[in-house]
Amino acid sequence: MNRSVAWTGSILLLFGVGLFVYRFWVLGMPLLPTDPEGVWQVEMDVTLRGRGPGALEAALPSNDSHQIIFDETSSSEGLDLVIDHEGPGRLGVWSGELSGIHRIAYAFRVRLSGERFALASAPVRGEVPKSVTKAYLKSTPETPAASKEVAQRLESLGLPPSDDPSGRLRTIFAFVDHQITTVDEGTDDALLTMVEREGSPRGKARLMVTLLRAAEIPARLVAGLRLEERRSPDRIHWVECWIDEGWVSVSAQGDFFAERPKDVLQLRYEDDVLIEPTKVFAMDSSYSALRQRLSPRDLANMMIPENPFFAAVSLYRLPVPTQKALRLLLLLPLGALMVSLYRNLVGFRTFGTFMPILIALALRETSLQAGLLILGLVVGLGVVTRRFLEGLRLLVVPRISLLLCLVILLVLGVSLVAEEFDQRDLVGSVFPLVVITMLIERLALVIAEEGTRNALSRAFSSIVIAVLTYPVFRSTVAEHLMFGFPELVIAIMGCLVFIGGYTGFRATDYVRFRILGQGGESIPSEIFGIAPETEGKTGAP
Amino acid sequence: MPLNRLGILGINRRNIDYTARFNPRRRYPLVDNKLLTKKLCIEGDIPTPRLLAKAEHHFELATLVQRIEKLDDFVVKPARGAMGNGIVVIVGREGEGFQRTGGRIMQMDDIRYHASGIISGLYALGGTQDMVMVEERLVVHPELSKVAFDGVPDIRVIVYRGYPIMAMARLPTKQSDGRANLHQGAVGVGIDIGSGLMSAAILRNEAIDTHPDTAEKLLGRSIPDFDRVMEIAMAAAEKTALGYLGADVVIDAHKGPVILELNARPGLSIQLCNRAGLLPRIQSIDAVAGEPRSAFERLELSREFARAWRQA
Numbered sequence: 140m141n142r143s144v145a146w147t148g149s150i151l152l153l154f155g156v157g158l159f160v161y162r163f164w165v166l167g168m169p170l171l172p173t174d175p176e177g178v179w180q181v182e183m184d185v186t187l188r189g190r191g192p193g194a195l196e197a198a199l200p201s202n203d204s205h206q207i208i209f210d211e212t213s214s215s216e217g218l219d220l221v222i223d224h225e226g227p228g229r230l231g232v233w234s235g236e237l238s239g240i241h242r243i244a245y246a247f248r249v250r251l252s253g254e255r256f257a258l259a260s261a262p263v264r265g266e267v268p269k270s271v272t273k274a275y276l277k278s279t280p281e282t283p284a285a286s287k288e289v290a291q292r293l294e295s296l297g298l299p300p301s302d303d304p305s306g307r308l309r310t311i312f313a314f315v316d317h318q319i320t321t322v323d324e325g326t327d328d329a330l331l332t333m334v335e336r337e338g339s340p341r342g343k344a345r346l347m348v349t350l351l352r353a354a355e356i357p358a359r360l361v362a363g364l365r366l367e368e369r370r371s372p373d374r375i376h377w378v379e380c381w382i383d384e385g386w387v388s389v390s391a392q393g394d395f396f397a398e399r400p401k402d403v404l405q406l407r408y409e410d411d412v413l414i415e416p417t418k419v420f421a422m423d424s425s426y427s428a429l430r431q432r433l434s435p436r437d438l439a440n441m442m443i444p445e446n447p448f449f450a451a452v453s454l455y456r457l458p459v460p461t462q463k464a465l466r467l468l469l470l471l472p473l474g475a476l477m478v479s480l481y482r483n484l485v486g487f488r489t490f491g492t493f494m495p496i497l498i499a500l501a502l503r504e505t506s507l508q509a510g511l512l513i514l515g516l517v518v519g520l521g522v523v524t525r526r527f528l529e530g531l532r533l534l535v536v537p538r539i540s541l542l543l544c545l546v547i548l549l550v551l552g553v554s555l556v557a558e559e560f561d562q563r564d565l566v567g568s569v570f571p572l573v574v575i576t577m578l579i580e581r582l583a584l585v586i587a588e589e590g591t592r593n594a595l596s597r598a599f600s601s602i603v604i605a606v607l608t609y610p611v612f613r614s615t616v617a618e619h620l621m622f623g624f625p626e627l628v629i630a631i632m633g634c635l636v637f638i639g640g641y642t643g644f645r646a647t648d649y650v651r652f653r654i655l656g657q658g659g660e661s662i663p664s665e666i667f668g669i670a671p672e673t674e675g676k677t678g679a680p
Numbered sequence: 681m682p683l684n685r686l687g688i689l690g691i692n693r694r695n696i697d698y699t700a701r702f703n704p705r706r707r708y709p710l711v712d713n714k715l716l717t718k719k720l721c722i723e724g725d726i727p728t729p730r731l732l733a734k735a736e737h738h739f740e741l742a743t744l745v746q747r748i749e750k751l752d753d754f755v756v757k758p759a760r761g762a763m764g765n766g767i768v769v770i771v772g773r774e775g776e777g778f779q780r781t782g783g784r785i786m787q788m789d790d791i792r793y794h795a796s797g798i799i800s801g802l803y804a805l806g807g808t809q810d811m812v813m814v815e816e817r818l819v820v821h822p823e824l825s826k827v828a829f830d831g832v833p834d835i836r837v838i839v840y841r842g843y844p845i846m847a848m849a850r851l852p853t854k855q856s857d858g859r860a861n862l863h864q865g866a867v868g869v870g871i872d873i874g875s876g877l878m879s880a881a882i883l884r885n886e887a888i889d890t891h892p893d894t895a896e897k898l899l900g901r902s903i904p905d906f907d908r909v910m911e912i913a914m915a916a917a918e919k920t921a922l923g924y925l926g927a928d929v930v931i932d933a934h935k936g937p938v939i940l941e942l943n944a945r946p947g948l949s950i951q952l953c954n955r956a957g958l959l960p961r962i963q964s965i966d967a968v969a970g971e972p973r974s975a976f977e978r979l980e981l982s983r984e985f986a987r988a989w990r991q992a
Contacts (some may be wrong), residue, residue, distance in 0.1 A: 141696075483692060532793045534738075535800030584802070593863065642693035644683055651948075652688050654885055655955060 144640030148633045155630025162624060166444040172619035179366050180429045181404065182246040189237035189419040196415045198362065198407035199229040200247065205254060205399050211247040218243065227359075227408045237419070248431070251366075253401030259383035261303030267357060271381050275357035281345055282329055282360075284352035292333060293353055304356050304382050308389065308397075311350045315343055316393040341411055344376040344391040357381040361388070362411035364404045366428040374426075375403070376411050442623050454622055462622070467500075469621040470612050472631045474499060477608050479638045486647030487600040490581045495604035497574040502605065503612045511602070514575070517549045521579035522586070543576040550575075687957030689948060694924075698962070702841065702923025703944045710920050711942040715759045715813055717920075724919040726912050727938040729755075729930075733814040741795055741812075745788060748814060756791060758798040759811040764861050766803030768794060769817060769832075781830055781858045818940075819933040823904045827851050827867075829893040831858030835871070835903060835929045835937075837913035838946055838958070841969040842923075843982045844910045845961040845989075847871040848953040849878065849903065854893045862949050867891060869898055870954030874986030876906030880955045907979070909937045914975050916942055926950075961989050 162168050185195060199222065200208050213220050215233050218241060223230040233243055259265070278285035296314055299306030320337040329345040332338025338346065344360055351358035358380040364372040377395075379386040388399045406413055416422045443453045450456075454465060474496030481487045481495075489495050502510035524545055528538050550572065585594040611617050621627055683690070689698075710716050721728040732754055733747040734740075748754065752773055758766040768791070770778040777785040786794075795812040797803070804810035824833050831852030838846045848870055852858045855865035862868045867888065870880040881888050881898045890897050903909065913927035916939050926946025929937050951957055964985045973981070 486691070532789075535797060535802055640696065642690070642696050644688075644690040645692060648683060648688070648690045651885075652683055652686075652952060654882070654887060655683075655686055655688065655952065655957075 141640055144636060148636035148640065150633070151629055151636060152633030155626045155628070155633060158626040159624045159630065162444070162449065162626075166446060166449060168442055168444055168623060169438065170620070172438060172615050178431045179249050179251065179404070180246065180431050181249060181364070181366065181372075182244065182427050183414070183424070184427070185243040185414060185422060185424040187237065187241045187243065187416060187419050188239065188421040189241075189416075190239070191237060191418065192234070193237040193416070193418040194232060194234035195243060195419070195422075196417070197231050197233075197245065198410075198413045199231045199245070200249060200363075200404060200406050201227075201229045203405065205252055206404060207250045208247050209249075211245075213243075213245045215243040216241050228406070230407075249404060251401050251404065253403075254399045256382075256385075256387045256397040256399075258305035258308070258387065258397055261299070261306060263302055263304055263383045265383040267381055271357045275359050275381065276352050276355065278352065282349040282352060284349050286330065288330055288333065289349055289353045293350065298354055301355055304354075304380075307354045307356060308351065308380060308382060308387070311347060311354060312389055312393075312396060315347045315350070315391055319343055319346070321392055340392055341376060344378055344411075347378045347389070347391040351378070351380050359408055360411060361405055361408055362413060363406045364426055364428070365400075366402045366404055366430075368428075368430050372404075372426050372428045374413060377403075379408075438619075454625060466618050466622045469625060469628065470618060471496065472628050473611055473617060473621065474608050476631050476634060476638075477611065478604060479635055481600075481604050481607075483638055483641065484645060486645030487604060488597050489601040489604060490578060490585075490597055494574065494578065495601045496608055498578075498601065498605035499608035499612050501574060502609050507606065507609055511606075513553050517546060517553065517575055518579055518582065520549060521546060521575070522583050525579060525583045539576065539580055542579055543573065546572055546576050546579070683957075687959035688951055689958040689962070691948060694945075694948060698840075698924045699945050703925075704921075707920060707922055708944050711922065711925075711944045713759050713811075714757065714761075714941055715811060717939070717942050718813075720919050721916065721939050724915055726915050726919065727935055729815040729818055729938055729940065731813060731815055734759075734811055735795060735799065736811045738796060738799055741792055741799075744795060744812065744814065745792055748788070748791065751814075753817040755815045755817050756795060756798075757813055757815065758803040759813050760804040760808075761798075761810075762803075763863075764859050766794075766798055769858075771817065818930050818935075818938065821904050821931040821933050823902075824849075824851075824931060827891045827894060827896045827898060827901065829853050829858065829891070831856070831860060832930055834860050834940055835906075835909050835931065836946065836950060837910060837927045837929065838950060839913050839917035839925045839927060840923065840962055840965050842914060842917060842973075842975075843965045843969070843978050844873055844913060845965060845982065846950055846954055846956070846958060847873060847910070848950045851891060851898075853883070853891070862947075867898070868949060868953035870950075870956070871903055871906070872986060872990060873910070874983045874990065876903045876909075877901070878903070879990075880953060882952055885952070904931055905936055910979055910982075911975065912937055912939055914978065918975070956989065961985070964988070 163170050181200075183197060185197070187193065187195060195218070199211075200206060202208055213231075217238075218233040218235040221232045221234070223232060231245065276284070283289065296310055298310055301307075318336060319332060321340060321343060322337045323339060325337050325339040325342055326332055326335065327339050327341045327345070329342060329349040332342035332346045333349075348358045348360050358378055360376060361379050362374070362376050365375050366372045375390075375394075377388055377390045379388050381387075387397050388403075389396055394400075414422075414424045439455045442455045443450050454462065457465070475493070478489075478493060478496055482489065482492075498514065501514070504510070521542060525538075525542060528541060533541070582594055582598060585597060710720055715731075715734065718728050718731060720726075732751065733744050735744040751770075753771050755770070756768045761767065768786070769781045770786070770791075771781055772779045774785050777787050778791065780786055798810055798812045801808050801810050818832055820828060820832055827833070828851045833849055833851045835847060835849050837844050848868055850860035850862060851867040851869060852860050853865055853867055857864065860866050865884055867881055867883050869878045871877070872879045878898050878901045883892060889899050909929045909931065913925075913929060916927050917923075917925045920942060922942075922944055924944075924946075926943035928940045928943065930940045931937050948958070965982075968981065
């Protein structure tokens with residue numbers, strides 16, 4: 140490759156990519172138009188009935204490496220909220236004089252992220268912090284880790300050595316998951332669960348904590364919610380145990396192992412009571428959760444960075460209709476890049492240089508199958524009609540114009556039929572019509588001149604490129620990236636310089652010249668009647 | 681596949697390293713427009729088919745028709761057509777009508793409609809306005825008519841920086857409908873530059889030894905007047921000042937070799953027909969092209985090189 144080509148390409152590419160990286164890395168502009176994990180809006184609703192002094196305790200979520208809480212709001216009729224920060228979680232306490240029915244609403248937004256934990260392999264050397272061993276190895280009435288039944292059970296399980304906590308966790312998990320039946324109405328007690336081989340979800344979780352602690356692995360019970368989009372969230376418990384350098388989540392019911400699912404919200408440690416009233420006649424409580432996407436307004440705010448220069452050049456400041464047009468425009472360089480790739484590196488032959496991306500653009504307005512069907516129908520009918528027009532012997536330009544009128548009529552018909560079947564129509568913008576007309580004309584010409592086979596192969600590769608470009612044109616991510624980071628056009632220009640300077644073979648060259656590679660048979664010299672020595676009269680150069 | 685080892689020239693490299701470098705853009709019209717090519721050839725005393733009539737506008741078609749009226753055989757073609765598209769060959773009269781190759785009959789009206797399509801740019805590169813030209817029909821040299829089915833075979837010579845480096849013959853078949861176009865099923869035959877002998881043949885990417893329709897043996901057959909073929913190809917290259925040129929030559933039974941058309945972006949299938957890559961030949965020439973030499977010296981040098989090329 141030519142040196143100046145390499146320089147030009149590199150400079151463009153580095154400049155475009157550099158600016159892009161700077162803007163999302165340093166200025167923190169979002170790469171994706173929506174948060175893939177989503178943001179949940181969670182609400183707790185409690186209705187109380189009582190008279191005289193009373194209180195309600197509820198577990199409140201706290202930030203950790205898997206959940207970030209924001210926009211917390213609370214409304215309560217006549218009750219005061221105090222947040223208790225003692226211990227690993229937070230506890231909200233609403234208290235005051237009750238007089239009849241009170242409603243307490245507490246809402247927050249949370250961004251959740253899941254994680255799969257890699258279990259450390261033996262021997263594990265990490266020191267467990269003192270605070271963790273002190274709090275989470277002890278034997279309590281709910282988790283009687285020091286009892287002799289537990290010690291016997293562990294012995295019969297045949298645990299791996301103590302420097303392999305991951306192995307121990309696996310053994311205990313297998314025992315609790317496989318050998319103990321979950322019965323919703325079963326016992327909540329750890330030991331009874333172990334002896335009777337059945338227990339409630341709570342009993343199983345407690346048993347698991349007990350066994351882990353007895354096996355010298357710090358463990359704690361966690362209570363929380365499993366959020367779901369269309370129904371109220373389930374209250375669940377699971378177990379966290381300290382392996383090597385951090386807490387690892389495990390479900391005592393086998394729902395997950397060494398994994399924090401991304402729809403799980405942690406509310407309370409050690410105790411699994413989420414809402415607890417005191418001195419109250421009656422209480423009704425519920426949780427609800429709603430998944431929220433980033434709103435266009437939130438996104439636009441994030442896309443205008445604080446840096447005054449970049450704020451000034453942000454396209455998000457333009458009026459919305461202009462933005463809409465520019466969004467489409469900025470997809471074209473991507474399409475052109477794809478066409479260049481397919482034509483110069485792969486070697487596809489197409490109808491016209493940009494015909495495939497214009498087809499993809501036309502398809503953008505419809506679904507792929509419907510679009511291709513309609514396109515095929517219109518082009519097919521067009522080619523047949525052109526055959527008929529051939530017989531009339533018309534001049535070229537009026538004939539193509541006739542075809543254009545015909546295409547418009549066909550599209551009208553298709554739109555009416557589509558309306559009948561409640562489908563979206565194909566009528567996108569004006570130029571796809573001209574595109575379709577030219578497609579018909581060229582297709583008819585190539586059929587006549589180069590045969591149907593050649594025409595179909597070219598039509599096929601045009602359609603292939605269009606179909607491969609289509610998802611890019613439909614992708615909101617691509618649209619967001621190109622519109623939010625127009626410097627990517629410069630990066631694309633860099634790529635185009637590189638493709639343009641590529642002197643190597645196209646993929647189709649290998650197919651085309653394949654017989655030269657296969658046989659390798661050289662031409663037999665008998666063919667040349669004259670002996671090589673006798674020809675050529677002049678001397679060497 | 682070791683395309684690099686064989687020295688095969690790919691289309692990307694041809695475009696960047698050779699056509700873009702040795703063929704100045706402003707000289708392209710000389711070869712893209714066959715009327716200009718013809719004018720150039722006449723100036724340079726290079727034989728080319730005689731022009732019988734031409735029309736640039738629709739109103740000139742009447743005159744064109746008048747001229748044709750008197751003729752028995754002729755060829756109608758677009759001045760700026762590509763790949764042989766839009767060419768109609770009339771071989772004789774059939775009452776009021778004209779007989780095309782392959783036996784089909786055309787009326788004067790059909791010819792007029794065809795000519796009008798040509799002027800409108802139906803067959804032109806880029807679909808712009810074009811001109812119709814009517815040329816004398818060439819008579820295939822008897823040596824070559826044995827290996828051509830119902831059409832005119834032509835010889836393509838690649839002239840690189842003034843030196844002929846590779847040649848092939850394109851022989852029409854029944855399948856190609858009398859056209860000398862490899863895509864449409866014509867036979868491609870590699871020609872040894874040193875001896876003018878047919879050295880390898882392919883039909884649609886398959887190696888063959890005999891013509892599929894006439895069953896004549898191809899390999900070892902010699903091209904009549906091959907020295908003259910290369911001479912006029914070199915003369916055309918010199919006249920157009922294109923450094924990477926494909927010259928299409930037809931060997932007429934009476935006039936001998938004539939230039940049919942020139943191509944500034946000659947195709948690469950010629951490598952298939954010759955079972956050899958262009959790059960080693962280009963490199964041989966690059967090593968010697970610095971010194972000025974007469975046409976005779978260049979031809980002799982190419983033939984000298986041909987021995988080494990044949991072995992490669």
